[in-house]
Amino acid sequence: MKGHGDHQGGHRVEEVAGPFQARHLQGKAYLEQFHRAWQTRDVFTLWGIVQLLRFYPGRLPDLEMMFCREDLPVLPKRDNQQPEGVAPPAMFHYCGHQSAFDIPFPDWSFWGWPEVNIKPWETSLKDIQREAAKIMWRKRNPNAFWKGNPWVSPKRSELMKCQPTKDMDWHARLYTVNWDHEHSSGYKKSRLEDQCTHRYKIYVEGRAWSVSEKYILACDAEAKY
Incomplete structure (x- = not known):
């Protein structure tokens, strides 16, 4: 240039x-x-x-x-x-x-994202694959899992409406991450390798394409877009 x-x-x-x-x-x-x-x-x-x-x-x-x-x-x-x-x-x-x-x-x-405790890809991939291998797919939770920040895009806000209610269960288990709380508590509830317990994982964009996609696919779960 x-x-x-x-x-x-x-x-x-x-x-x-x-x-x-x-x-x-x-x-x-x-x-x-x-x-x-x-x-x-x-x-x-x-x-x-x-x-x-x-x-x-x-x-x-x-x-x-x-x-x-x-x-x-x-x-x-x-x-x-x-x-x-x-x-x-x-x-x-x-x-x-x-x-x-x-x-x-x-x-x-x-190469790493220290602000949210994400390790370089080679290390993250090994950790995720190790934990995912501990639970066979058919023995996993049969619902779809998503965890993240729902406030960055309308798509994610819409997704949160699929939480189960007394009248309807969309079989989606959706969890909000408060990064300030995670930081103060040592990121105990946001470790990527601990998020491979469901048969299905949901990918949804943030403001644009989300870096979360590669971690979702590494879980050896069926990805839902």
């Missing part, structure tokens, strides 16, 4: 997306922030690039990569039309959409 001052639809990239820039120069990785990041998404994304450098020493060219740290795609195609032969703006993102130019990149939680 040319540089972080490139204009997209009349705005500078950093003004549109509030991104950060990861730069690889002569075997070293650098991070430049244009705005304060929410939690540590930028730090763990850079850690992923550092791991890449360690896996392939001396094989990566010098480059600059712009990352959006927000949830929703930020470069809609309708607002960023390019002349024929001109490449669209390059913005890496944790999610994409067919209507946007954002380039999908593995989300930060693959």
Whole structure:
């Protein structure tokens, strides 16, 4: 890409997306922030690039990569039309959409999410698979399970209406996580490896695609979308 001052639809990239820039120069990785990041998404994304450098020493060219740290795609195609032969703006993102130019990149939680006590993916996967293997599928709770923050999207608010009542049981067992309480109590009730006790697990988006999907699929339960 040319540089972080490139204009997209009349705005500078950093003004549109509030991104950060990861730069690889002569075997070293650098991070430049244009705005304060929410939690540590930028730090763990850079850690992923550092791991890449360690896996392939001396094989990566010098480059600059712009990352959006927000949830929703930020470069809609309708607002960023390019002349024929001109490449669209390059913005890496944790999610994409067919209507946007954002380039999908593995989300930060693959390398860890300490604010909610999530370990790097390799460790989380082993823990989840170990606990899931303790209960055969047919011996699990026959209902569908979901646990998370229901306040981040209308879809999740709608899902919470499927709680069982005295007149109707939708066979969904839905639980709200209060992260402030979890933090103060040592995350005892939000461990991902303890959430593989049901035959079915529900996936529902938050503001956009949710990083929870990979943990749901790792439980070896039937995923409900």
